Amino acid sequence: xxxxxxxxxxxxxxxxxxxxxxxxxxxxxxxxxxxxxxxxxxxxxxxxxxxxxxxxxxxxxxxxxxxxxxxxxxxxxxxxxxxxxxxxxxxxxxxxxxxxxxxxxxxxxxxxxxxxxxxxxxxxxxxxxxxxxxxxxxxxxxxxxxxxxxxxxxxxxxxxxxxxxxxxxxxxxxxxxxxxxxxxxxxxxxxxxxxxxxxxxxxxxxxxxxxxxxxxxxxxxxxxxxxxxxxxxxxxxxxxxxxxxxxxxxxxxxxxxxxxxxxxxxxxxxxxxxxxxxxxxxxxxxxxxxxxxxxxxxxxxxxxxxxxxxxxxxxxxxxxxxxxxxxxxx
Amino acid sequence: xxxxxxxxxxxxxxxxxxxxxxxxxxxxxxxxxxxxxxxxxxxxxxxxxxxxxxxxxxxxxxxxxxxxxxxxxxxxxxxxxxxxxxxxxxxxxxxxxxxxxxxxxxxxxxxxxxxxxxxxxxxxxxxxxxxxxxxxxxxxxxxxxxxxxxxxxxxxxxxxxxxxxxxxxxxxxxxxxxxxxxxxxxxxxxxxxxxxxxxxxxxxxxxxxxxxxxxxxxxxxxxxxxxxxxxxxxxxxxxxxxxxxxxxxxxxxxxxxxxxxxxxxxxxxxxxxxxxxxxxxxxxxxxxxxxxxxxxxxxxxxxxxxxxxxxxxxxxxxxxxxxxxxxxxxxxxxxxxxxxxxxxxxxxxxxxxxxxxxxxxxxxxxxxxxxxxxxxxxxxxxxxxxxxxxxxxxxxxxxxxxxxxxxxxxxxxxxxxxxxxxxxxxxxxxxxxxxxxxxxxxxxxxxxxxxxxxxxxxxxxxxxxxxxxxxxxxxxxxxxxxxxxxxxxxxxxxxxxx
Numbered sequence: 096x097x098x099x100x101x102x103x104x105x106x107x108x109x110x111x112x113x114x115x116x117x118x119x120x121x122x123x124x125x126x127x128x129x130x131x132x133x134x135x136x137x138x139x140x141x142x143x144x145x146x147x148x149x150x151x152x153x154x155x156x157x158x159x160x161x162x163x164x165x166x167x168x169x170x171x172x173x174x175x176x177x178x179x180x181x182x183x184x185x186x187x188x189x190x191x192x193x194x195x196x197x198x199x200x201x202x203x204x205x206x207x208x209x210x211x212x213x214x215x216x217x218x219x220x221x222x223x224x225x226x227x228x229x230x231x232x233x234x235x236x237x238x239x240x241x242x243x244x245x246x247x248x249x250x251x252x253x254x255x256x257x258x259x260x261x262x263x264x265x266x267x268x269x270x271x272x273x274x275x276x277x278x279x280x281x282x283x284x285x286x287x288x289x290x291x292x293x294x295x296x297x298x299x300x301x302x303x304x305x306x307x308x309x310x311x312x313x314x315x316x317x318x319x320x321x322x323x324x325x326x327x328x329x330x331x332x333x334x335x336x337x338x339x340x341x342x343x344x345x346x347x348x349x350x351x352x353x354x355x356x357x358x359x360x361x362x363x364x365x366x367x368x369x370x371x372x373x374x375x376x377x378x379x380x381x382x383x384x385x386x387x388x389x390x391x392x393x394x395x396x397x398x399x400x401x402x403x404x405x406x407x408x409x410x411x412x413x414x415x416x417x418x419x420x421x422x423x424x425x
Numbered sequence: 426x427x428x429x430x431x432x433x434x435x436x437x438x439x440x441x442x443x444x445x446x447x448x449x450x451x452x453x454x455x456x457x458x459x460x461x462x463x464x465x466x467x468x469x470x471x472x473x474x475x476x477x478x479x480x481x482x483x484x485x486x487x488x489x490x491x492x493x494x495x496x497x498x499x500x501x502x503x504x505x506x507x508x509x510x511x512x513x514x515x516x517x518x519x520x521x522x523x524x525x526x527x528x529x530x531x532x533x534x535x536x537x538x539x540x541x542x543x544x545x546x547x548x549x550x551x552x553x554x555x556x557x558x559x560x561x562x563x564x565x566x567x568x569x570x571x572x573x574x575x576x577x578x579x580x581x582x583x584x585x586x587x588x589x590x591x592x593x594x595x596x597x598x599x600x601x602x603x604x605x606x607x608x609x610x611x612x613x614x615x616x617x618x619x620x621x622x623x624x625x626x627x628x629x630x631x632x633x634x635x636x637x638x639x640x641x642x643x644x645x646x647x648x649x650x651x652x653x654x655x656x657x658x659x660x661x662x663x664x665x666x667x668x669x670x671x672x673x674x675x676x677x678x679x680x681x682x683x684x685x686x687x688x689x690x691x692x693x694x695x696x697x698x699x700x701x702x703x704x705x706x707x708x709x710x711x712x713x714x715x716x717x718x719x720x721x722x723x724x725x726x727x728x729x730x731x732x733x734x735x736x737x738x739x740x741x742x743x744x745x746x747x748x749x750x751x752x753x754x755x756x757x758x759x760x761x762x763x764x765x766x767x768x769x770x771x772x773x774x775x776x777x778x779x780x781x782x783x784x785x786x787x788x789x790x791x792x793x794x795x796x797x798x799x800x801x802x803x804x805x806x807x808x809x810x811x812x813x814x815x816x817x818x819x820x821x822x823x824x825x826x827x828x829x830x831x832x833x834x835x836x837x838x839x840x841x842x843x844x845x846x847x848x849x850x851x852x853x854x855x856x857x858x859x860x861x862x863x864x865x866x867x868x869x870x871x872x873x874x875x876x877x878x879x880x881x882x883x884x885x886x887x888x889x890x891x892x893x894x895x896x897x898x899x900x901x902x903x904x905x906x907x908x909x910x911x912x913x914x915x916x917x918x919x920x921x922x923x
Contacts, residue, residue: 289794291785298782301771308728308768309782309838310754368773 121362125377129384136388143391150269154338156383157272158183158331158347160376163354164283165323167375170358171287172296172317173303173367174221174228176324178235179331180350182213184343185243186332191252191342199257206329213239214325218318236351243344251343254336261337272334279327284372292316300367349400356403357382359410366418382406428455428616429490429506429586431476436485438471445471447642448485453587453618458609460633460650461622464662464857467639469622473589476620477509478502489587506586510576510593522567523547523560526579550582554608573601577608587618594628599715606632626655638662662858672912675869676893682706684739685757685877686727686846691736693722696901700736704846704877709868711880711888713917714898721763723898724850724881728760729753741845754783759839763851763881765828769835772824776815777804779823780837787842807837811867829853829860836867846877853887865890885917897921 136143162179169175186206193202213235220231264270287293295316299306306313331350336342361378363370385406389399431453438446446468453459463469474480476487478497487494489505497505520528526547547560556574564572573593580588590609594602609632613619621633629636629650636653638646638661646653646661686704691697697719704710714720725731727740729747738746740756747753753760762768771779781788781800788803789795801819808818811833815821823831832852839847852868853861868891872878880891888895895912897905897920905920 289796291789291793291795294778294782294785294795297774298771298778301774302767304768305762305771306782308750308760308762310751311782312751368771 140391157276160276160379169320170363171370173300177232177351181240182328183332183347185239187336187342188243188247191254210325210329214322218321222314356407432488455616457634458619460629460636463639468642508580508585589620591622687739689737692734708893709878711892711895718898719901759844759847761849776818829856850881
């Protein structure tokens with residue numbers, strides 16, 4: 096009897112809420128918000144609607160977007176990674192230090208190893224030891240920030256000859272990070288839709304117990320998710336350090352906030368089992384346009400932080416509202 | 426305080442445009458037990474949730490001891506002395522028995538919680554009930570039956586005037602049921618009105634003074650229990666003529682193949698020390714026992730969810746116990762877990778995905794890639810044989826299906842995986858009578874098609890309708906084996922220890 100009244104309701108032919116029926120209005124709502132913001136800022140600032148400004152928005156969205164792709168995958172499985180911000184800073188410092196000691200190729204290799212190591216530590220804590228993702232990655236956030244400070248001696252390390260990945264514009268005057276953003280996004284999206292791994296993540300998020308009993312290697316899948324997150328952090332960190340031409344242990348502070356906001360805004364549920372890359376990309380753009388537009392109409396950057404925090408609360412609140420609706424209809 | 430009188434009148438309620446209660450009347454007076462019966466989806470839970478203030482009726486009124494309320498909320502219902510005991514526990518597992526009994530009205534002193542009074546009050550209630558439960562242990566450490574008693578104690582300490590029990594015996598052993606009944610009767614005799622929701626007809630005749638049957642949101646029968654014959658009760662619930670539990674003709678004469686599941690002297694824990702059984706291709710073997718008899722543990726061991734301490738195990742052609750579900754599935758085992766919502770279904774995911782999930786590696790490309798289309802093809806392979814009804818299987822979440830249809834999807838999961846042996850634990854729990862028959866027919870068909878099927882169940886009627894052979898477990902040991910015409914209700918009840 097716990098199945099409740101809708102059992103009979105559906106047998107008598109009521110139309111069930113299909114995934115199509117729910118996700119389309121959600122995506123269109125995001126697009127609507129995005130367009131409304133663009134119109135608003137276009138009226139308030141003459142610089143907003145220019146090609147250069149759009150490239151600016153794209154570039155600033157790139158790092159967030161690259162890290163948000165595996166973050167979506169993780170959240171879909173019910174996990175998240177808060178260590179991405181200080182991880183990206185650490186990667187920058189490792190790069191600058193590595194270049195000064197060995198050279199660019201070796202330094203890049205070192206960065207990749209660092210990223211994988213971050214993923215392994217997060218993965219082991221969450222899947223093998225069983226510490227929840229919030230505590231694990233919050234601890235890692237502190238650890239990685241500390242390590243970056245130690246390695247850089249608290250200084251900003253110069254990295255003059257590594258501008259390519261951040262600043263080069265190989266095609267149509269569009270910088271490399273944008274292409275990387277597009278590439279990572281498409282790959283992750285395909286993986287989530289068409290690979291057994293990606294589909295497993297949805298199943299794990301929807302019901303971890305059932306996933307295990309259905310024969311999904313749940314621990315392994317989540318582990319891989321954290322490794323992918325670590326690798327995305329390597330890419331994001333290298334782009335940042337390249338753009339700045341220097342590695343600061345304070346770089347990318349708040350990246351985790353932006354990423355989580357974008358992913359949840361994009362429709363991935365904190366409860367797991369729901370979310371798409373398309374939604375996340377729209378979330379990233381909304382964040383990017385908001386911050387770019389506010390800068391153009393000279394909103395104090397401190398207030399911008401307040402706005403971003405509010406946006407996260409709003410997104411999570413909306414998620415809760417949606418879960419409650421889903422619970423009621425069941 | 427005079428005894429309570431309840432008169433719910435003309436209660437209607439719709440969810441998203443579908444009416445689940447239609448002009449329903451329900452009366453109860455202090456000192457009587459009213460049994461509320463009906464199939465899944467008949468509206469029983471909705472009705473009592475309106476009474477508890479969890480839902481608001483669209484129309485109708487609730488008259489309590491002469492006072493008319495158009496709506497109740499949880500707080501006002503509580504103030505009127507209405508208490509609920511749901512089948513799923515409301516108690517907080519990490520809190521102690523004493524805290525649970527006094528929950529929501531913890532006595533205070535100087536604005537702080539008065540712990541010594543909580544303990545003494547709880548101890549007094551438990552003593553009054555003659556129950557030997559330590560009030561200082563966390564509720565989570567108690568057995569299911571004891572937790573139920575704690576819930577009763579809570580209602581008692583709370584001076585309930587109207588108590589609603591929603592399938593309270595679903596997980597209780599025989600003695601615990603007896604003890605529960607004693608308490609329900611005592612509460613009734615002290616002037617409490619009791620509304621008792623159940624599926625089990627035996628309980629209705631044992632306990633209820635009056636019976637109310639709901640079907641599709643309408644009251645179809647209301648009478649004194651003594652005046653309603655059993656058959657009329659079933660027919661009122663189902664809405665059509667239905668025979669007593671009968672053994673289908675095709676049972677007990679299976680053509681047997683090789684053993685696909687064999688246990689020899691399986692040793693699991695202190696209680697389950699020596700279990701031997703064998704299931705051969707072509708037969709349905711039922712492992713019957715009450716909750717706590719150890720049947721579920723044996724099933725779990727076969728699926729790698731428990732490590733045996735000793736004994737021999739054969740699964741398909743593989744010797745030895747599986748290391749975990751992944752290993753068990755690779756050896757061919759299909760496992761239908763007892764709790765569909767928690768362990769079986771991915772409720773928010775589409776129907777087809779729920780069916781195909783364990784076969785992604787097989788239906789996809791290179792064991793790594795899989796598309797929705799491939800899942801839909803897998804679904805279409807089994808939707809007709811299993812008679813699964815879903816409007817849009819590729820997109821519709823499985824939660825929107827009825828319990829019976831959900832269960833069929835999960836059966837389909839293992840058929841698609843070509844699993845053999847199949848271990849089905851409580852395959853029709855929470856499934857209504859119509860779908861139950863279809864599932865039984867499907868299970869028998871699977872065996873005839875060459876599967877070895879082990880059904881683990883605590884429902885003797887299920888055994889009668891399914892088993893080529895029945896094994897009975899009690900207190901961790903196999904105590905009887907019944908074959909052919911020996912498989913009947915009374916023999917099963919006797920063998921399992923009352």
